[in-house]
Amino acid sequence: MNFSIPDMTCGHCASAIARAVASVDKEARLEVDIPQKRVSVLSTAPESELAEAIQEAGYTPEKFTAPALRSAPAAGGCCCGTRQPRSPDAGVAGPARRSSCCS
Secondary structure (H helix, E strand, C coil): CEEECCCCCCHHHHHHHHHHHHHHCCCCEEEEECCCCEEEEECCCCHHHHHHHHHHCCCCCEECCCCCCCCCCCCCCCCCCCCCCCCCCCCCCCCCCCCCCCC
16 A cells, blocks of 8 residues: 655654554554655555544545566566576586576
């Protein structure tokens, strides 16, 4: 869940918002961007409850749809997250081989 919070101006504001979110879900994870006035929350709590807690802390949360982020390659070196077996001759000298199944 992403919120734009136009009245978040400093670290104190960010701390107050974090405490408000924790009052609803103590396991929630937050990413705060003070210059952009945005907060991203990873939580199992309903968005409405989080927004209400932020509002009760004195701030004005507005739902914000963040642009999709391009995923980083997974541990297997592939953008789709699957790990494909390498061919038996992968270590043999010759043309460069790509380790991604998507290439």
